[in-house]
Amino acid sequence: MARIPEIKKDLQQLKKEEKALVRALGKDTNGGRRLEISSNGQYAKWFVKENGKKTYLPKSERDQAVSLARSAWNKARLAEVRAEITGCQRYLNSFRGKTTHMKQLMAKPGFCELLGVENTSSAAWAKAPFSKNPSHPEHLKFRTKSGLLLRSKSETLIATMLEKYSIPFRYECQMDTATGAIYPDFTILSPVNGKQYIWEHFGMVDNPSYAANIGQKLYTYSQLGYIPDENLILTYESHDYPLEPYHIEAVIRQYFLAGEE
Secondary structure: OOOHHHHHHHHHHHHHHHHHHHHHHHOOOOOOOEEEEEEOOOOEEEEEEEOOEEEEEOHHHHHHHHHHHHHHHHHHHHHHHHHHHHHHHHHHHHOOOOOOHHHHHHOOOOHHHHHOOOOOOHHHHHHOOOOEOOOOHHHOOEEOOOOOEEOOHHHHHHHHHHHHOOOOEEEOEOEEEOOEEEOOOEEEEOOOOOOEEEEEEEOOOOOHHHHHOHHHHHHHHHHOOOOEOOOEEEEEOOOOOOOOHHHHHHHHHHHHOOOOO
16 A cells, blocks of 8 residues: 555646646637648658548648647547546555555564564554643643644644544654754654654744744754655645635545545
8 A cells, every 4th residue: 555645646646737638628729620640751741630621731830730739639648647547546446445464464463573663553653652742731722522632723623633534643742853852733644654744734824923933844844854745734824714624624635545535
């Protein structure tokens, strides 16, 4: 299942390309005309075929030939992209809800110890103790159904959705840097590929002093190997544009629910 994140990323790019091709073909003014090229190996002649009739296209009409060639390429590429999308979706659907033999093996008691490797299963990771943010515990006022306390309503929405889908996470887990400890909002162990992600929610982007610190925070994460859209998830909100549950769910489906659409 290690290929799933790559396949999902490919699928996103293919869907973007599909939309772009559909837009381009929607603006196409060539109608049912097609370009045909006749060549003797040294010289090529252009012809326009429409309604069964083929008309010679002189070299002076190169722009029209280019336009017809582009139309043909767009149509062919669209068919190819849609075939690739179908293939990606079938691959992802084949793993939906399945547990791999590797995960089953590594979850067996004592197996990891015999191999001398760390047990990275979701259950073991979720139960392991970790250093939490000691700053202002009195600000932890919002509670999920499981009893977890958080600092904001939006963070509580994120935590609640992660719990709903049984995505293992740690809230404000300590991470050491060259300049001291930091405490990301959510550190998440992907049930899809076993990799670790950070989810940072910026809840006051319309506050000048708050927004000024975002760049430095992103730089710090980059130094630790966390890159946006790779293993660093970023969400934002302002007073006029609050974080919505559907957005949170979309993010979770994108990163942590293989094969779900």
